[in-house]
Amino acid sequence: QMFSVIFPVCLRLVDGGGPCAGRVEILDQGSWGTICDNGWDLDDARVVCRQLGCGDALNATGSAHFGSGSGPIWLDTLDCRGKESHVWKCPSRGWGVHNCSHDNDAGVICSGFVRLVGDNGPCSGRVEVRPAEDWTPVSDGNFTLRTAQVICAELGCGKAVSVLGHELFRESDGRVWAEEFRCEGEERKLWWCPRVPCPGGTCHHSGAAQVICSVYSEVRLMTNGSSQCEGQVEINISGRWRALCASHWSLANANVVCRQLGCGVAISTPRGPHLVERGDQISTVRFHCSGAESFLWRCPVTALGGPDCSHDNTASVICSGNQTQVLPQCNDSVSEPAGSAASEESAPYCLDSRQLRLVDGGGLCAGRVEILDQGSWGTICDDSWDLEDAHVVCRQLGCGQALNATRSAHFGAGSGPIWLDDLNCTGNESHVWRCPSWGWGRHDCRHKEDAGVICSEFLALRMVSEDQECAGWLEVFYNGTWGSVCSSSMDDVTVSIICSQLGCGDRGSLNTSVGLREGSRPHWVDGIQCQRTDLSLWQCPSDPWNYNSCSPKEEAYISCAGDLLHKSCPTAAPCTDREKLRLRGGDSECSGGSWGTVCDDSWSLAEAEVVCQQLGCGQALEAVRSAAFGPGNGSIWLDDVRCGGRESSLWDCAAKPWGQSDCKHEEDAGVRCSALNPLPGIFSLPWVLCLILGALLFLVLIILVTQLLRWRAERRGGLQGELGTREGVWRPEMVFPRRTHLLWFHLTPALPSEHQRTDAPGEGYDDAEEVPVPGAPPASQVREEEVPPEKEDGMRSQTGEWGQLLSCNLQSLSWKW
Structure with missing residues (x-):
């Protein structure tokens, strides 16, 4: 009975980043006060959300989740049934009676009564309302710009700049909102707008209403x-x-x-x-x-x-002042004179029909270079592609200076025409297609040679932590270097946008209890103040870039409330090639199935060699196929990879477009590496194989030479008696078969000798002269038991010297080869 007489004036949600989330506050007797979280649950929160026109309750928060309030604590130990029209009509301990502090302030997260659903963030898309549990699309029949203005203002999305219709309803929608909104444009929420039932209970429409809001509308x-x-x-x-x-x-x-x-x-x-x-x-x-x-x-x-x-x-x-005037098309077929520095201010009175963009680089200022002409997006070949060419691209796009001119389809292979090849920019041209080249559309390339750039104003975001993926020190990549983000002025909306951008949910908090970080780094940016209209951190206003924006104790450490939805290095510079690749499922640090994953179509030792070298895991021992280390999960990023074996990273190899494959994880590729550091310099796999084969050949030759010399010496000594009584004729077949004879003579044509056989060889043998062992007298003059030891020593000595000479020649041959 008391509450029917003493009604509070107003209800609101504070510090939640929008009108439908935050700490619950009630205005009474001129003071804003809070609700204690004793007994606070979803039934209580539903009453608050419905009273505010914010749809259904998603969460009932306690322990001052949205920060501690101030002033009176009006209610404690609420016991709502969920159907009450006002939260102060629920049973409680009594108005202003409590045993809490503001550390126990209650909060809610409501679904909101209205939302915009689309691919471009929360400020554009199909209009949907949620009076209870289900979101329901709104008809475009009699939907006015004034109603759109109320929606944009309620969502914190600036002003309505466009109202569209004719988006077909989905088959799963089931029903359409059966009322027409008649907003005047000044209402704070769509819930408060007058509305009338559609005639006959069915709204006339051609589709769902669509609204586009923007803070840059005027x-x-x-x-x-x-x-x-x-x-x-x-x-x-x-x-x-x-x-x-x-x-x-x-x-x-x-x-x-x-x-x-x-x-x-x-x-x-x-x-x-x-x-x-x-x-x-x-x-x-x-x-x-x-x-x-x-x-x-x-x-x-x-x-x-x-x-x-x-x-x-x-x-x-x-x-020009003439609304109907259209600029003439520029003549892009003529290159600018070498050394010219045409500026935008003195640009010709014409309009370039071509457009330029960077694709698949993770941002506006990095990626594969693509040009739109004649309705088709095409690429640039990387022949002669260098920083001067990349400078023109970066400046033309307003992305600062070029940090890197990438080649070999570093950002993935494009499609369509290859518009330019063999560019030779001076760096001062106003447009990249005005640089000297082979000519428009002329080339001898394929898309695996597509050129790319990384500009100084390319931005990337990451969290740094030893053991967590959705909590850590926040770092931004700017001007080619990772640096810290400063925490001053950072509020819940900013943290929410950061967590969402990193794929870690839509909520988070600053952690101020962590200690100082070790090491030094840039502190790139401070004073960040995001709004709900911002789709990413890049759209949030802040202080200027500064290497020393804050002190180390002000570095931001963020803990996001969600789990990691996706984590991938931007394809551009922030992650090293080694950081973009890992091995999982093997029996050592340097073996296992590739992560993320790679299909084993065309997978061979050449591709495995690139992986092992990229990871610093030595030489490739085996290219493993058919998910031998177990099937992976997630996306299959690469298929039909074809490497030469000398590429610096797997991304430099030819392959299908990134993320396109016809494989299953049962076809995941893997590698076994030697786990040894790769040999420096020229000691790559081909050189190592050459040296090993050369050494083996050398050893075989040394063994043959040694056995041959020993055999000949023994044979000559054993036949001495017989030769003394017979005619002193020595025939090759007495010592070794014909093939060994030929090999010996072909490999040692310059072996020194004191005596040569002048007799013709036997029938069926090559015309070759006998080369007796150096230092040995003719067999007709020496008996086996008369060979002095020093003669044998001399023979061994000269054979060793010749072996050393042969070794040096073979080593020289192998190095040249």
């Missing part, structure tokens, strides 16, 4: 206090007009602004006219437009680490 050009078709570029961000910095402003961006404002096309982008008041803040948001977009909010955006910008460096545009 742009203008200002000159002398009036908006015209030329002047300083200003954009409305969070209700405040700000000038844009010119450091990353391009003619392509300017052309989009002119088109959006109905001012024709951009003629130039001069600096100035410096209308910003000294106290106004300049926005350092960077747009990456191709020039073909109809609205600036459709362009990719980077806000993190924007540079300090002076008041005399603001972006300006001069538009």
Whole structure:
């Protein structure tokens, strides 16, 4: 009875990153107070969510999960049934009666009454509402822009920039929301908008309503206090007009602004006219437009680490003013003169029909170089591809300087045409297709030779921890180096975006109880302040990039609430080739089935050799197939890999496009490595095999020579008596068969001798002269028992010297080979 008289004024959720999650607070008698978590459960949370128009309750949190509140604690030991219209109508200990502290503040996470479902984040897509348990799509019949504005504002997504329809309902939808919303545009939530039942209970529609929101929806050009078709570029961000910095402003961006404002096309982008008041803040948001977009909010955006910008460096545009005017197409068939340094300001009065992009590199500023022409995206061949060529690409895309010019389809093989080959840029050209080359569309390459780049403004994110994958020190890759992220100004929304970007769920927290990290590193960025509209950390505003943005004790350590959904190194520079590859399932550190995995189609010792060398595991002993170490799990990243054996990493080998295979994990490839450090320098596998074979051949020859000399000496001594009574004729067949005879003479044509046989050899033998053992007298003059020991020593000595000479010659031969 008391509560029916003393009703609290308002209910809200605080510090949860949105209107439908956070600490529960009630306004009464002019003070915001909290609820104690004694007995707090999902039934209590459902009443809160429904009262706020936030759908169903997903979680009832306690222990000040969203931070400790302040002021009174209004309720304790709630026992809601879940059907009450207001949370203060539930049974409790009494209004303002409790035995808690603010460390026990209750919170909720609600599903929300409305959401946008699509592939581009939470701020665009199909409109769905959830009054109870199931999400239900909303018809596009009589769906107005005012209703879309309420939805965008409620979701914290800025303003509605587009309302679309005609998206076909899914067969699994089952039903459509049976009411029409009649919002005025000023309501804080869609739940509060008037709505009427659809006539006959069925809404007329052609499909589901779609809404696109953006915080970059409003742009203008200002000159002398009036908006015209030329002047300083200003954009409305969070209700405040700000000038844009010119450091990353391009003619392509300017052309989009002119088109959006109905001012024709951009003629130039001069600096100035410096209308910003000294106290106004300049926005350092960077747009990456191709020039073909109809609205600036459709362009990719980077806000993190924007540079300090002076008041005399603001972006300006001069538009043609003619809404129907279209720029003529540039003549791209002619290369720019060598050494020219054409700038965007002095660009010709024409529009490039071609577009440039980087693909499969994990960001806007790294990847395989692709050019759009005649409706087809094509690639560049890596013949003569170097940093000068890569510099032109990076500058053209507003991505800074080139850090690496990659070759051999480092970012995967492309498809379609190969537009350019044998580029020879000076580095100053305004467009990569204006560099000298073989000619447009002329080449002698395949897509396994596709060129790529890694630019200085390529960004990547990771967590560093010894034993955890979704908790650790946060690091960002910038300007070619990993560095720490600073924690000041970082709130729950920022942490949530970081965890989501890393595939670790949509919630997390800063851990301030960990000690200082060892070692030194850059502290790249501080002052990060994300909004729900930001799809990634890169879109969050922050302080400028700075090598020393904070002290070591301010390095951010984040613990995410979710499990790892995916973890992969960006294909570009942040991970070393060794870090991108591992072996699992074998009986030692350097043997096992490849992780991630690789199909065994075409898998041979050449591919295994590349893997072992890449991991520092010595030489390949065996290329294992058919999941001999057990089947893996997850994706099969590579198939039909074909290596030469000398590639520096497995990604340099030819293969099917990344992630495309027709295999199962029963076909996972593996390797056995020697686990020895690879020999340095020229001692690669072919050289080692040559040396081993050469050494074996040398040993065989030495054994043959030694046995031959000993045999001849014994034979000559044993026949001395017989030769003394017979005619002194020595015939080759008395000593060795014909083949050994031939081998001996062919290998030792320069062996010194004192006596030569002049008699013709027997029938059927080659015309070869006898070469007696060096230092031995004729057999007709010496009897076996009369051979002095020193003669035998001399014979052995000279044979040893000849063996050493043969050894040196063979070694020289093997090295040259």
